[in-house]
Amino acid sequence: MSARPGPLNLITDVGGLLVGSAHDAGVATGVTVIRPTSRAVAAVVVAGGGPGTRETDALAADTLVDAVDAIVLSGGSVYGLAAADGVTALLGAQREGFALVQNAAVPVSPIVPAAILYDLANGGDKAWGEAPPYRALGMAALKDTKTTFELGRIGAGFGARAGGEAGGLGSASVITHDGVSVGAIAAVNSHGSVTMPGSKAFWAWPFEQEGEFGGVRPPADYTLDLDDWGGAKSNPGMWPAASAAGGRTNTTICCVATNVALTPPEAQRVAKMAIAGVGRAVRPAFAPFDGDVVFCLSTGQIGRSELRPFVIARIGELAAGCLARAIARGVYAARG
Numbered sequence: 001m002s003a004r005p006g007p008l009n010l011i012t013d014v015g016g017l018l019v020g021s022a023h024d025a026g027v028a029t030g031v032t033v034i035r036p037t038s039r040a041v042a043a044v045v046v047a048g049g050g051p052g053t054r055e056t057d058a059l060a061a062d063t064l065v066d067a068v069d070a071i072v073l074s075g076g077s078v079y080g081l082a083a084a085d086g087v088t089a090l091l092g093a094q095r096e097g098f099a100l101v102q103n104a105a106v107p108v109s110p111i112v113p114a115a116i117l118y119d120l121a122n123g124g125d126k127a128w129g130e131a132p133p134y135r136a137l138g139m140a141a142l143k144d145t146k147t148t149f150e151l152g153r154i155g156a157g158f159g160a161r162a163g164g165e166a167g168g169l170g171s172a173s174v175i176t177h178d179g180v181s182v183g184a185i186a187a188v189n190s191h192g193s194v195t196m197p198g199s200k201a202f203w204a205w206p207f208e209q210e211g212e213f214g215g216v217r218p219p220a221d222y223t224l225d226l227d228d229w230g231g232a233k234s235n236p237g238m239w240p241a242a243s244a245a246g247g248r249t250n251t252t253i254c255c256v257a258t259n260v261a262l263t264p265p266e267a268q269r270v271a272k273m274a275i276a277g278v279g280r281a282v283r284p285a286f287a288p289f290d291g292d293v294v295f296c297l298s299t300g301q302i303g304r305s306e307l308r309p310f311v312i313a314r315i316g317e318l319a320a321g322c323l324a325r326a327i328a329r330g331v332y333a334a335r336g
Contacts, residue, residue, distance in 0.1 A: 003318070005209050006173035011183030011326075012147040013173035014257040016040070016299035019185065020144030021155025021169065022137045028124025029075035031083040031137040032155035032169060032187060034255050034297065035145040039067035039098075041298040043267035044113060045275050047285075048251060048292035054081045055113040056293075061264040065111050069097050071295050072114035072138060073156040073187045073253045079132040080116035086138030088112045115293040117189040117251035119159035152333030156187035156253065162282075162331045163193035163231040170330020172212070172322045179302060182315060184256045184277065184322035188330045191250035191290050192282040196222070197230030202332075204281040204324040212325065213332035229283060251291035252278055252327065256319040262298035266312050271296035273316025277323025294323070 006013025016037045023030030044056045054072075058065050070087050074080030088110045091097055097110030120126055141155065149155075152168040160167030167190065173183040188194070195202055201218040202208070208215065229235045233250065256274040275294040279285045286292050296319070304311040 003174050003176045006175045006181060008148060009173050009212065010149065010171040011173060011185045011255070011257055013175060014181045014183040014259050014299060015301050017257055018145035018147060019149045020141045020146065021149060022140035022144060023155060023158040024133050024137065026125050027133055028122050028159040029119050030155045030158035031134060031141045032073045033087055033138065033141040033145060034071040034185065035142065036297060036299060039069055041066060041262055041264055041267050041300065042068040042113065043264060043271045043296045045271040045294050047275050048290035049288035051291035051293055052078055052081060052116040053114065053293060054084050055111060058111060059113060061268055065098055066264050067111070068113060069110040070112045070142065071255050071297065072112055074114060074116045074134060075119040075156055075159050076132065076134050077116055077118045077120050080134050081114055082132060083134040083138030084112045084114035086135040087142045090139050090142050113295065115253040117156065117160060117187055117253050117291065118249045119189060121249050122159045122161065124159055151329055152336060157330055157334065160187060160189035162188045162190050163233055165231065165331065166334040168330040168334030170326040170328065170333065172325035172329055174318050174322055180315065181259045182256065182318040182322050184254060184319060184326040186252055186254040186323060186326045186330055188252050188327050189250055190252045190282045191233045191287055192284045193229060193231035194282055194328060194331050195231055197225065197228045202281070202328040203283055204328040207280065207321045207324045209325065213328040232284070250289055252282060253293050254278065254323055255295040255297060256323055257297040257299065258315050258319070259299050259301040260311070260315055261300035261303045267296045267298050269312055270316045270319055274319035274323050277320040278327065280320065280324040281327035
């Protein structure tokens with residue numbers, strides 16, 4: 001094979017990345033932090049109709065800042081955005097961040113974009129009053145960053161639901177014969193189902209590598225009802241009772257990464273291509289009640305100058321396949 005999963009089959013197979021998670025079992029929520037060991041070029045695509053994000057405007061290609069210090073994925077809906085406060089405070093105390101003024105007496109500005117998913121109605125104890133737990137969870141997740149990490153009910157995926165089953169945190173990677181590495185991580189809290197109606201096969205099954213999410217295949221004579229969403233949180237046949245089934249409690253939040261040096265516009269194009277991976281793994285995706293978001297990171301460890309548009313196309317397609325696999329792996333691990 002010219003491309004295969006990396007040794008860990010995690011986003012941290014992309015050199016220069018660490019991942020950490022923290023959760024609160026009583027609250028049934030958590031946070032995941034993706035931490036570049038050196039500031040990394042970043043971009044973002046927001047495709048869902050109900051997103052919750054922080055610092056995404058700063059990632060536009062024409063803005064002052066062209067690199068980030070961390071990416072935060074969090075449960076907690078709008079409260080979860082405070083997880084980035086904890087990460088920012090901890091990084092700032094270590095003087096890691098963007099220094100607009102070169103003066104030791106002036107704090108640096110860590111750039112920490114974030115996205116959140118909705119897990120407020122999952123049965124956990126959300127009676128936190130004026131003290132939601134997310135700032136502390138963000139700090140704990142940053143302190144936990146390392147190259148190996150667990151999948152499933154962990155971090156930002158701890159309280160997630162993927163359609164009608166448990167969601168979770170998933171990750172996957174691919175390394176090509178010529179040294180390009182691409183990885184993905186996703187906290188899967190989708191409205192849509194990750195499995196095919198009437199089958200245990202994942203929508204992402206064509207992209208599966210080495211049985212990484214069970215190896216189940218649809219029957220050879222499988223025929224899809226085009227208006228059947230299977231195990232989604234709501235289904236056209238359930239309407240108008242969709243809201244009672246939790247049809248609005250959603251969002252899949254993701255990050256892809258590569259070791260190839262990218263400019264901000266190139267990272268933006270990779271993110272736009274990579275988000276196709278959500279559509280390959282979840283049905284439906286990008287709905288008005290989803291907040292689907294994909295970040296892209298470039299750690300810049302290798303360069304590729306030949307036929308540049310084709311290099312970007314290659315990375316974007318590898319990232320989309322990785323992201324589809326990561327989503328399926330997260331749900332598969334949560335079942336265990």
